[in-house]
Amino acid sequence: xxxxxxxxxxxxxxxxxxxxxxxxxxxxxxxxxxxxxxxxxxxxxxxxxxxxxxxxxxxxxxxxxxxxxxxxxxxxxxxxxxxxxxxxxxxxxxxxxxxxxxxxxxxxxxxxxxxxxxxxxxxxxxxxxxxxxxxxxxxxxxxxxxxxxxxxxxxxxxxxxxxxxxxxxxxxxxxxxxxxxxxxxxxxxxxxxxxxxxxxxxxxxxxxxxxxxxxxxxxxxxxxxxxxxxxxxxxxxxxxxxxxxxxxxxxxxxx
Numbered sequence: 200x201x202x203x204x205x206x207x208x209x210x211x212x213x214x215x216x217x218x219x220x221x222x223x224x225x226x227x228x229x230x231x232x233x234x235x236x237x238x239x240x241x242x243x244x245x246x247x248x249x250x251x252x253x254x255x256x257x258x259x260x261x262x263x264x265x266x267x268x269x270x271x272x273x274x275x276x277x278x279x280x281x282x283x284x285x286x287x288x289x290x291x292x293x294x295x296x297x298x299x300x301x302x303x304x305x306x307x308x309x310x311x312x313x314x315x316x317x318x319x320x321x322x323x324x325x326x327x328x329x330x331x332x333x334x335x336x337x338x339x340x341x342x343x344x345x346x347x348x349x350x351x352x353x354x355x356x357x358x359x360x361x362x363x364x365x366x367x368x369x370x371x372x373x374x375x376x377x378x379x380x381x382x383x384x385x386x387x388x389x390x391x392x393x394x395x396x397x398x399x400x401x402x403x404x405x406x407x408x409x410x411x412x413x414x415x416x417x418x419x420x421x422x423x424x425x426x427x428x429x430x431x432x433x434x435x436x437x438x439x440x441x442x443x444x445x446x447x448x449x450x451x452x453x454x
Contacts, residue, residue: 208247210319215242217323218294219271222287224330228272238270264288351453352421353446355383355434357393357414364389366420366446373450376400376413376433381449383418383432389445390414390436398433411435420452428453 216239223230245263249256268287274280346367353366366383374382377400395414402409413433420428430452437447 205247208243211246212239212243213320213323214294215239215246217326218287218290219267220327220330222283222290223272224334225286225290226272226283231272234271238267241270242267264291351448353448354419354421355385355389355393355416355446356419357395357416360393362389362392364446366448367444368448368452370450372447374400374402374411374435380431380433381451382411382413382435383416383449383452384437384447385434386445387436390434393434400433400435411437418448418452420448 216235219235219238220230223235242263245259249259252259264284264287268274268280268283271287272283274283349368351366351368352363354361354363356362372382372384374384376382377398382400390412393414393416395416398413398415399410400413402411413435416432416434418430418432418434420430422428430449432449
């Protein structure tokens with residue numbers, strides 16, 4: 200059976216790209232496309248020239264194993280390089296073991312179909328899609344964890360009316376009222392529940408000077424350990440707030 204140079208080169212480029220991406224994904228490192236494209240092209244070239252330098256196959260393979268971890272990511276320390284190298288070796292050995300098993304379970308013709316051409320390309324592309332989907336889920340989950348970490352159950356009261364709901368802690372909220380009380384930003388739905396006297400405060404924003412309407416209130420932040428904290432605050436009207444973020448806590452109200 201004739202196996203063409205370009206077929207070996209292209210199929211190995213895809214396979215190597217998948218192996219490098221999987222290695223970086225296991226290490227939880229950012230995939231720099233430029234780096235792994237360069238490494239994949241080099242890997243494809245080395246695989247394509249192996250049949251022409253049969254007596255140097257071991258040397259060429261060792262050369263690639265040592266060089267690829269340097270290309271696919273920046274390693275500031277030798278131990279970091281060793282970690283990248285060992286992970287890359289493990290991934291290569293696992294996939295190589297699969298190829299070895301296929302080699303001895305199929306006849307030569309079928310083996311070449313599974314080793315070169317469209318099948319390894321489809322396998323690599325499906326693997327890359329899987330890595331992408333997993334990473335997107337991971338990012339989404341991490342964002343959700345950070346968001347939930349900043350959620351607090353609170354009660355706002357003006358002595359007559361009470362409102363209980365979820366509040367979002369924002370360390371960037373550094374707005375203070377004229378009397379020095381920390382300002383809690385709330386939606387119109389929350390703000391309109393309270394009937395106290397209004398006071399306007401002037402604040403500086405990126406877009407310029409803004410005037411906020413505020414009312415006096417006490418705000419209780421509930422804690423799982425029972426050590427609830429009560430703050431004297433001003434609730435400020437922010438009509439654009441909706442959904443989960445109907446209450447934005449001041450930066451002084453715990454982190």
